[in-house]
Amino acid sequence: MIFCNLASGSKGNCSYISSNDTSILVDVGINCKAVEQRAAIVGIDISRVDAIIITHEHIDHMQGVCALSSKYNIPVYIHPSSYYSFVGKVGTEICNLKANSFDRPFDIGSLNINAFRVSHDAAYTQGFTISDGEKSIVMATDLGYLNDNVYKRMQNADYIYIESNYDQSMLFNGKYPKYLQYRIDGKNGHLSNVETSNAIARLYLENGRKRFMLAHLSQNNNTPDVALQTLFSTLGQHNIDVKDIEIAIADQANPSEIITI
Numbered sequence: 001m002i003f004c005n006l007a008s009g010s011k012g013n014c015s016y017i018s019s020n021d022t023s024i025l026v027d028v029g030i031n032c033k034a035v036e037q038r039a040a041i042v043g044i045d046i047s048r049v050d051a052i053i054i055t056h057e058h059i060d061h062m063q064g065v066c067a068l069s070s071k072y073n074i075p076v077y078i079h080p081s082s083y084y085s086f087v088g089k090v091g092t093e094i095c096n097l098k099a100n101s102f103d104r105p106f107d108i109g110s111l112n113i114n115a116f117r118v119s120h121d122a123a124y125t126q127g128f129t130i131s132d133g134e135k136s137i138v139m140a141t142d143l144g145y146l147n148d149n150v151y152k153r154m155q156n157a158d159y160i161y162i163e164s165n166y167d168q169s170m171l172f173n174g175k176y177p178k179y180l181q182y183r184i185d186g187k188n189g190h191l192s193n194v195e196t197s198n199a200i201a202r203l204y205l206e207n208g209r210k211r212f213m214l215a216h217l218s219q220n221n222n223t224p225d226v227a228l229q230t231l232f233s234t235l236g237q238h239n240i241d242v243k244d245i246e247i248a249i250a251d252q253a254n255p256s257e258i259i260t261i
Helices: 032-041 065-072 080-090 148-155 168-172 178-185 193-207 224-237
Strands: 002-007 014-019 022-026 051-053 076-078 097-099 106-108 111-117 126-131 136-140 159-163 211-215 246-249
Touching (some): 022 111, 051 065, 080 097, 136 148, 168 178
Parallel strands (some): 022 051, 051 076, 076 097, 136 159, 211 246
Antiparallel strands (some): 126 136
């Protein structure tokens, strides 16, 4: 099973997962050309993608869905609430629509998709556990807080893609209006560096989880260095050796390396 992040952040999100003869994209929040270019950099053939699955309808997760799906005839799996909200906002219907309630696990080729709800201010927001029967990855971004159900999903995952959106000091001392600050910091907003760092420390200590990618970093209220400093400080407080944990950071403008799970 392999994973590659093609884009992550407030300007667009897109990830690639493949195992055996099956390849999928999670979200397409960048335009079709950008997906093609970034995929080509790491040797991914977008024309061979079997499906697109959508976490929620916000434009930074769906900007390029219609164009990419239409060009390559890729089916799009999306919750009906997300679909109707998206169409209502942008007025564009999705080609190759596969409306799915996501209320039970289902297979796309050799990959099993198991969705779980997360708290975010969209019509319907979800994360995914994606498995090929041997290895699994949990995709959890755009969540205001890490509830017990989401944490349980991460306990047995081989790789965890988790939001680390903002630094509280940067957020509340920045230029965002107060309502937006409280929205981001609220339970239907995003995860802070501190919340994510505490979760990683707990997952390591209680469950031996060692492989993580920090995702959806805010362009205005975070930096990779700040996110890492917060994480390393938290790990130090728990007497965890940083060298024992594999940490990558998803980038907004560049694809990650191909990661074998």
